[in-house]
Each structure stands twice: as C-alpha cells, then as structure tokens.
Amino acid sequence: MIRDDYMLPELPLDGVPEPVDGRLRVLVVAETYPPDINGSSQFSHRLAQAMAGRGHDVHIAAPRPGKGRTMTRMDGAVTEHRFRSHTAFTYDTFHLCFPWEVRGEISRLMDELRPDVVHIECHYILGRYFAKEAQSRGIRLIGTNHFIPQNIEQYLPLPDPLRRLYRRFSWRDMASVFRRCDVVTAPTPLAVESMRANGFDFPMHALSNGIDAAQYDLKPGEVLPPRDRPTVLFVGRLDPEKHIDVLLRAVASIADRSDVGVEIVGQGGEYDRLAELAQQLGIADRTAFRGFVSDEELRVAYLRADAFCQPGTAELQSLVSLEAMAASSPVLLADARALPHLVDEGVNGWLFLPGDHEQLGRLLLRLLELPEDQRREMGAASRRMVAEHSFSATIDVFEQLYRGVDPDLLLGSWPQTGPLPIVPPASGPGAGD
Secondary structure, eight states: OOTTTTTOOOOOOOOOOOOOTTTOOOEEOOOTTTTTTTTHHHHHHHHHHHHHTTTTTEEEEEESSSSOOOEEEETTTTTEEOOOOOOTTTTTEEEEHHHHHHHHHHHHHHHHHOSSSSSSSSOOOHHHHHHHHHHHHHHHEEOOOOOOOOHHTTTTTHHHHHHHHHHHHHHHHHHHHHTTTEEEEEEHHHHHHHHHHTTTTOOOOOOOOOOOOGGGSOOOTTEEEOOSSOEEEEEOOOGGOOOOOHHHHHHHHTTTTTOOEEEEEEEOOOHHHHHHHHHHTTTTGGGGEEOOOOOOHHHHHHHHEEEEEEOOOOOSSSSHHHHHHTOOOOOOEEETGGGGGGOOOOTEEEOOOOOOHHHHHHHHHHHHSSSSHHHHHHHHHHHHHHHGBBBBHHHHHHHHHHOOOOOOHHTOOOOOOOOHHHHHOOTTTSSOO
16 A cells, blocks of 8 residues: 555656765665555664765665556655655565666766666666666675565465475576675674575575664653553564464463453555454454554554564564564564564564464463563563664775775674774765775
8 A cells, every 4th residue: 555645746757966075975776665564664764864874865766656647756865766666466565677668768868877886675677677787887796685585475476386386496597686796784694604605605694684773762751651551562564474463363362361452563465364363362442553654653563562573484583573673672572584583482482383383372471471561571671682683884894895895804703782983985876985
C-alpha cells in the first residue's frame, strides 16, 4: 500500500550543478525504498539522508511506488529518481522495473549526474544496469547485499526441485552483478560467509547496517502512553518468511495464563491470513495490526513493548531487532541465520527453535513472569549490545569507501565501538579529487 501523501510534485532535471568544496555526488541505487517497509529500504533511506546531512549531493535511484512515468522529486536534501515500475505478479508490495523501459533512462541519468560514486543496494534490474553503466564509465562502484534467494523463492509457484534450481541460479546471478564492484559489503559476517559459500569468489567485507541508539532514548519530560496489558511486538513485512503465525500461536498457547497482547507493525501479503488466524485462535481481541506507521509512532511502539519477537528465518541482520534492542527491549528471536548473534541467552533474551510456537510461548511467559527490575536489566543488556552497531561509524566507513580508501584498512577489525580513524583517501578515479 502506498501512503497517500508520499508522491510529492515532481521536479524537472534541467542540468545538475557540480558539487563544490570537496563534496561528493553519491548515487544510491535501491530496488526497495520507502514507502516500502523492510530493513533494506530503511537502511538505504537512512544512508542517503545521513550522507546528505554531511553535505554531500545525494541521489537515489529506485522504482516508482505506483503507476506513472519516471519522475524526479525531492525528499529533504536528497534527490529521488523514481523509475517507472510494475507490481510483481506474485508479490503485490514489490515493484519491478522492466529493462526495456528503463535502460535508456538509466544511461541518460548517468550522463546527466556524472556521480563520483555509485552504491548499489540490490542486484535486480536497477542494480544490474547502474553497475554496468558505472563500470563502463570508470566510476567507483560500491555494492551492499541485503538479499538471499529465500527472500523471493517463497513467492514463486514452483515445485521444490525448481525452487532449488532457482536458488542456485539466483546466487550465481547475484555474484555476477556484485563482481563488478570495487568494494562489496554485507551487514554481518554470517552474510559474507553465505555469499562466499555460494560462489562469491572475490573480496567481501562485513559492515553492520548500524543503528542510532540515541533515537530511542526518552526525550526530556516524555511520558509514554499507558498500556492496558503486557505487549510483545513484531515489526516488519507480513510475508511468509517472517513466520508471524508462530508468534500468534505462541500467544494463544499461553492465553489462559497471561493476558499478553500482540502488536504487529507492517504491511504485506499475509495480512488477511494472519488476521483470520488470530480469529481462529481466539486472540483477535488482543492482536493489533498497525499497518504502516510514522517513524515516531514506531519509536513509541518499540519503547512501550515488554518484549520484541522476530520469528523470521531469513534475516541477514534484522535491523528491526537492533532497533528494539536500542529501545532497551528484551528479545525473543528465532535461532536462524544472523539472529543468534543478537542474543546472549538469559541476559538480553532467548532464542527459540524456528517454527516451535510452544517453546516461544514458554519463553514469553517466562519473561513476563520475571520481576520488573530483572526485565529492565535484560532490556539494558540489549541496549549495551547494540553499541558495536553504531550507525555513525557505519556512515564514517561508507564515506571513506566512497573516497577510495582501502576497505582492509577500515574493516580489518570491525566492529568499531569507538571513533573511526581517519584514513587518507586513495588517489585515482572516484576518490573525490
């Protein structure tokens, strides 16, 4: 669903002035971008806004979230180039650009912008063709992978043998795009290892998406709205890979021993099925589907929750889990992919066997029955754990990568928990000379 107020009047692109005073012109290419609700979209938006906040001339290339021709608009200091797109036939919240419609527009935009650096966050149509254009022009190219094939294959109406074939093809296709890049990053060491195990035979570096934990501090004089019952929160796409049904079944399994409610923030194709399941389980009166919310409403949801749950099994980092931890929430996370790295068992939360709603229910009940001071200490432990995921440090690294600094100098001992050392930029194309 597209927010009614999202599409602002478009702007003509009648010549772009050159950046001055050492600023970089940065082009970030994202296949998913707000108003889409997912970790990759959120990261790309925050990256663009942060780089613009440091004075750089930042441009976004992304699909247009709705019908219409390619257009340009402003989002604060960031210029968005939204390419004509079409709803994916098996996934109505994802928009795809068709190569024959956008290839010429991509080439013309590159001629017009002449960016110092292109940063692709995807490997599909936009990422693929912007990577080709950047490479052919000798423009510095950075790639960040947020994707695994399982994110998409669940929407493909294919038998298992064909799904496995798709998965192998998808990994090879991804590698062929990212191989063009001067630097490739992924949000966790586990993500890097997954890529390496599936044919990425070139250097890659782990670099956290980062989190600005200070955003989740209570403001002076701020009082949170009262709750009428303890609440467990989920934030993210309502898609099969998130396994939100496991959370609903877990709450139903302890409904006779706890009045805990569920708050679900996000949109997606599973909404109707999940709403019907809540009715069938007898917990519709304690399940709130919030849909799309503002950034401030999301912040308050994190701060008010008694616990955060991520039952998904395809998380390369889980930015929403980091956000919940920054808001000092105890966490209950599936023991899958990158999620175990976010849990110190019994200290800031617990892991549960993926798909095991009974175990999740027992752990949720165990958490809610703890004395309030113990729950607060678990939340404080979550907050301490996000210190190594400083968003400011992540932006420092990307800014220097954009200028041509050797990633081994920057990321050899990542994560950084203190100020990042300033490394002189490399010389040559794309170094910001």
